Amino acid sequence: MRRRFPAGAVEDGGDELSLEARVDFGTKHQEIHGFGFCQAFQRAAVIRDLPASSRQEVLDLLLSPATGAGLSILRLGIGSSADGVYPNHRSIQPADPGGPAAPPRYVWDGDDSGQVWLAKQAQAYGVSRFYASAWSAPGYMKDNGSDADGGTLRGLPGVLPAGDDWREGYAEYLLQYVRFYAGEGIRITDLGFANEPEIARPYATMQLNTEQMVDLAKVVGRAVEGQGLPLNVVCCDSLGWNFQAEFTAAIEADPLAAASVAIHGAHQYGSRANEHERMARSPLPTRRPNWMTEWSPDVLGDGWNARWDSGDPTDGIAVARNIHDCLTMADVSAYIYWFGASPDADTRALIRIDGERFHVSKRLGAVAAFSRFIRPGARRVSAHVSDGAVKVSAFENPDSSRVVELLNDGHEPFDVDVSAGPYASWAGAAAYLTDSAHSLDRTHTARPAESGISVRVPPRALLTIVVPGGPGVAGVR
Numbered sequence: 001m002r003r004r005f006p007a008g009a010v011e012d013g014g015d016e017l018s019l020e021a022r023v024d025f026g027t028k029h030q031e032i033h034g035f036g037f038c039q040a041f042q043r044a045a046v047i048r049d050l051p052a053s054s055r056q057e058v059l060d061l062l063l064s065p066a067t068g069a070g071l072s073i074l075r076l077g078i079g080s081s082a083d084g085v086y087p088n089h090r091s092i093q094p095a096d097p098g099g100p101a102a103p104p105r106y107v108w109d110g111d112d113s114g115q116v117w118l119a120k121q122a123q124a125y126g127v128s129r130f131y132a133s134a135w136s137a138p139g140y141m142k143d144n145g146s147d148a149d150g151g152t153l154r155g156l157p158g159v160l161p162a163g164d165d166w167r168e169g170y171a172e173y174l175l176q177y178v179r180f181y182a183g184e185g186i187r188i189t190d191l192g193f194a195n196e197p198e199i200a201r202p203y204a205t206m207q208l209n210t211e212q213m214v215d216l217a218k219v220v221g222r223a224v225e226g227q228g229l230p231l232n233v234v235c236c237d238s239l240g241w242n243f244q245a246e247f248t249a250a251i252e253a254d255p256l257a258a259a260s261v262a263i264h265g266a267h268q269y270g271s272r273a274n275e276h277e278r279m280a281r282s283p284l285p286t287r288r289p290n291w292m293t294e295w296s297p298d299v300l301g302d303g304w305n306a307r308w309d310s311g312d313p314t315d316g317i318a319v320a321r322n323i324h325d326c327l328t329m330a331d332v333s334a335y336i337y338w339f340g341a342s343p344d345a346d347t348r349a350l351i352r353i354d355g356e357r358f359h360v361s362k363r364l365g366a367v368a369a370f371s372r373f374i375r376p377g378a379r380r381v382s383a384h385v386s387d388g389a390v391k392v393s394a395f396e397n398p399d400s401s402r403v404v405e406l407l408n409d410g411h412e413p414f415d416v417d418v419s420a421g422p423y424a425s426w427a428g429a430a431a432y433l434t435d436s437a438h439s440l441d442r443t444h445t446a447r448p449a450e451s452g453i454s455v456r457v458p459p460r461a462l463l464t465i466v467v468p469g470g471p472g473v474a475g476v477r
Helices: 043-048 052-063 115-124 167-183 210-227 241-252 255-260 316-329 362-371
Strands: 017-032 034-038 073-078 129-134 190-192 232-238 263-267 290-294 332-339 351-354 357-360 378-385 390-396 402-408 414-419 430-434 441-443 452-457 461-467
Touching: 017 332, 017 390, 017 402, 034 129, 034 362, 043 052, 043 115, 052 115, 052 351, 052 357, 073 115, 073 167, 073 332, 129 167, 129 232, 167 210, 210 232, 210 241, 210 255, 232 241, 232 290, 241 255, 241 263, 316 332, 316 362, 316 390, 316 402, 332 362, 362 430, 362 461, 378 402, 402 414, 402 452, 452 461
Parallel strands: 017 414, 034 073, 034 332, 073 129, 129 190, 190 232, 232 263, 263 290, 290 332
Antiparallel strands: 017 378, 351 357, 378 390, 390 402, 402 461, 414 452, 430 441, 430 461
């Protein structure tokens, strides 16, 4: 029998404290591009190599918009040939062709460590956004001669010793990766040329300062424009949100670099989008879309944690809190979790692969409560609540369906009256509960109220309200 999220119903609880939530569907904020995950470094092959029944269940859990999370962005890792941690993750040009002026000598196995297979599976579920991200240039293009241990692309400002200029060769290398995927029937939509440029590690890393990043952004942008490819250039996948703000500011200060970069994306390891709790707002300093391009919680507990509310930062409610803050404080248009599934014993992935079996964490439920219902092309709208213990966010989808997320971070239940003005219809509203005992279980707690609906939100729980849309549904004024 195929494993899915529970499909039970939640009955009414007892008495709750009351508060009000106000949604303004007329005040629009950022467009939502989607929610995603990554399976680089052979993690795609780990899913592919599961027994057929388990493989299908894992794909459904991650990608099905009906029974799973409905994730809509797949981040692909552009290979590295000298990766000491993952030695089988190969580059498409592993050997120096003889210098940047020599004809490239590409190799392509049609598999890319299982990522081509996974991309095709994702496409079958309706995914159309594929983000290809490079951790490093091939080692022979860098001043340290290795894919790993940092180093910088030769030809960039300040690189010593001076050597061959590989900037255009690196840009062409990235575009060839895009072409190989196109030949497999997958159109890559977004392309990143840097990953955590602040650090040097014994795996694929490449260090860049702000001057070098601006220079390389212009080179990659020219290459993309010259080929006429429908690609969004993404920069810079910095280690942390605060670090990325510096790169974004430098790019925005250079008109050519600013025109080259379509999306500014950051990770959340060095600092998160909600790092400063006193900050009401923390978007990156650009009018371009902001993406949260990679994060999984730091491990402070012992091993694999599948729980919703354990007090450890790897639990489900911590991830739900992070998603809410990224959407409402940093105005992110995309939220891309790190691994969807991984075999590591202490993984923070959404799913842990255990030989031929797998285990599902409550982190997946936290992501799915947003990603299944908030679809690509949605717009975040204004929403406010009268008590800080409950966080609220709201969205309108392209089909005019509406979603309200209520996260009760406190230890008391609340009876929340949700209103949205006289023109907002709540007909057909359904509520889905995610907490320690439930994962997107439909509740019977939504009731008509004088100005909208009333819902009961248990303590330490995420309640997702969905109002259907589609043809014939009146828009909200």
